[in-house]
Amino acid sequence: MDGLMQPRPLTIAHLLERAERLFAHKEVVTAGGERLTYADVAVGTRRLAAALDALGVPAGARVATFASNHRRHLELYLAVPVTKRVLHPINIRLSAEHLEYIVEHAEDDVVFVDRALLPRIWPSAERLPKVRHWVVLPDDSSEPIPADPRVLHYDDLVAAATPFAGSFEETFTLADENLASGLCYTSGTTGPPKGVLYSHRSTVLHCLGTLAAGLIGLCESDVVLPIVPMFHANAWGLPYGAMTAGASLVLPGPSADPDHLLRLIAAERVTVAGAVPTVWTSMAPRLRAHDLSATRFLLGGGSAVPPALSETYRAAIGVPITHSWGMTEISPVGAIGGTRTRHRDLPEADQVAVRAAQGQPLPLVNVRIVDVETGRELPRDGDAVGELQVAGPWVAGGYYRVGADGSFTEDGWLRTGDLATLDAEGYLRLVDRIKDLIKSGGEWISSVELESALTSHPDVVEAAVIARPDPRWMERPVAYVVLREGSGITGDELLAHLTPLVAKWWLPDEIVFVPALPKTGTGKISKTLLRDSVLPG
């Protein structure tokens, strides 16, 4: 016997129309001076929706973006899915090879590209004949715009359109909540990039997850700054979350300069910001030079937040960096770190340890750990280490145009490739990537824990530990370390710092000081690139 509730679908159209009806006056600010409101963005979205029709972009077609975080990108985030097309934000830092691969694979019909980014993508255009239009998003760059009939101008396009006047929401039926709304490719550290195809349903449910109080808890009084790029796993859902909650939205534009970001946080009284740890690291030395008193919640994700980094923020501005654990395959947020009620009275050091965990899953998300070899579920006792697997309505069940894939279990859970523990309160602690774990003399060494211990030294900016083949022990850890400018610390001094923090046999065989560590397109330290560059092929 089914219930008798209204068959209303979960759609991004609802989120847009909610912002339009309830929060028309709230601000959408793009760094550089454009101050608009959700009413303005809604009008822009309604024009863009009509323009996509005029361009003859079919329903279900992929519409790509190659752009930084700004208002026009937000209009694309809305107009594309609410007209039942599929938004495909492309990572602007991809190699030409990967870039061309995913545009081909996605069969993008149109690509919207920042004028400043034309040099990174236009040279590929001749090898991408299926792209019918390249639409240039204006910015303050003066890159030459190719004289090519396929090239159009965003502002001309929307100016010529008559805004769609009805309710997008009313165009959806219940079945449509499963329509694809977005497509993001994973960074592809092994093999070609793989696409995750989000639905309206998954996007709306994830959005409600970002609103849940006491976790991220986006709300009307927030001013939300997604530093994380809009091409990186939907900017963690912050744009959709902010507009649903009625929070103001601040978009940082193309610059990742730490002072630019800090000035923006101060000037706009930002309350919630999200960024990868490397960006938080870049801002850390300058915190006290800005008034960051409005901040209430800083999210770090994409890779583990070193506890020392989080504590630097807590000491300087009273707000730690909270783990937002996720993956592109999880829309992306799966769990939120931080302390809960029962940790309040713990000694500070214990609270630091709690904050170092990846946290508890959001409502609707299930996690479990399984024995890597047997596939059997392991106890949630805080000790057992197993592969982390995830299930939930905003977790991928397959990859776009990929057949059967070892990334999913027989019962439909996502294998994350991470080793983790789970405790009796559902706290998730990542131990390592399965492939980054170092096997020395039959025992496992966690590269992540070693890196945390290294970055807890004030002179260490970044560290990566990888395995070096060893005739006797099979593998031994080697640390690659970036020191802060002017530091004169030696490898032996750093080993002495590690000694009380880890088991003696975990101590790296060598500490190599390097000027920088290789990064992936999303700004994470890439151990794959590091291995390729330092280990004998």
Add this chain to the structure above:
Amino acid sequence: MDGLMQPRPLTIAHLLERAERLFAHKEVVTAGGERLTYADVAVGTRRLAAALDALGVPAGARVATFASNHRRHLELYLAVPVTKRVLHPINIRLSAEHLEYIVEHAEDDVVFVDRALLPRIWPSAERLPKVRHWVVLPDDSSEPIPADPRVLHYDDLVAAATPFAGSFEETFTLADENLASGLCYTSGTTGPPKGVLYSHRSTVLHCLGTLAAGLIGLCESDVVLPIVPMFHANAWGLPYGAMTAGASLVLPGPSADPDHLLRLIAAERVTVAGAVPTVWTSMAPRLRAHDLSATRFLLGGGSAVPPALSETYRAAIGVPITHSWGMTEISPVGAIGGTRTRHRDLPEADQVAVRAAQGQPLPLVNVRIVDVETGRELPRDGDAVGELQVAGPWVAGGYYRVGADGSFTEDGWLRTGDLATLDAEGYLRLVDRIKDLIKSGGEWISSVELESALTSHPDVVEAAVIARPDPRWMERPVAYVVLREGSGITGDELLAHLTPLVAKWWLPDEIVFVPALPKTGTGKISKTLLRDSVLPG
């Protein structure tokens, strides 16, 4: 093209298993001394689930409760729907006629009843032959338990059962999210009571709505007290919301004594409580005698919260009563009142006016106002008055076992029967029930506004204004007023109090002082009963 996310259903089983895995240690306290945890409740639920199987209760069957708010009732809230049966909480204050009507209409298979409430329902048992079992929930009463083979004892039943050991969640498929999970009957002020059949999907989505930050925003650090009965529109979703958020839950048991409730709030450091205005009114004179400093959010719903009542709380304890607008048909919460960011700097009187509104709709809920005669949608300008209609995935689309019903529009929206305005921020302000509006000389008078003006006088405890037929004006308002004990105010003095507050022709023709006003089963003032008792039949 559909997305490729996992087909995970939204089910109450997830909420239970979430509380079990993440919040096993958080407390579930029942007034009177029973201090348990979610782990205990989960064990009880797993036993009860097995006991329902042992009783042979079929899938989809209705399982009724006739009980106050306590831990065993919570176990029923969980065990019944997670085993795909339908929970039917019955209002304990119904007349025997209505009670028998709905048990018959619902075809309840089993009824779980508080021992103390046996005298109210057992006399009906012989007229309810389809009820196979009556299960007695122990309490501190010593009502005689009927010696009848149909009568069972809750604690014996669960003690004999082997707890279900698997994952309830895994027993559901995507299609099952639409399964009926609960059934509540409206209070039936006109005609027989009508049943609203909730689904797992609607219940989970509503639950996420109660978690949205800045609105009710249930979170892990909360201690939640549903004073509103669990038989009244699912206790506004507070039990499911609390356990999903990981908040502690405090259940008040059978007593609605104001001092009992205030002592409970103080002793348990309650942060969030929900009750109908008449209960808040009963507690108002005693606020300063208790330490209520932990409270952060007090919900009032079921009928309009008089602004003066809300301000009494704000003055005494710093927390106003916030409107939680809803209906049984809306699961029940549709909108949440209170001020938002832009009201912060308004003069206090203006903020009071904002708090007097029913508020903004929750995410996923749509509201509109339409012309009562033409059905055309009216502008959201804060002035136009029309019938309030509601749509959303937790809003009823029909009544249980009722054919076509004038309560729904052709496009599937619920007609609320309320007159309201909507403003440019989506703030909903109820003007009156359509049927309570008074038509005098061709103009409308709002009974609700007159009642607010009356209760703004410190000597007025409650007021109800109804229409009296009038040969000249068609209808004229008459006020029925309950004064606080010892007040010597006269009708003329009260009219003088009203004069600056309302239009002159709105002033009631008569003010009648009465010792009490008739109430519905859910504690709302019943104008239907009042009309029946005072107006010539």
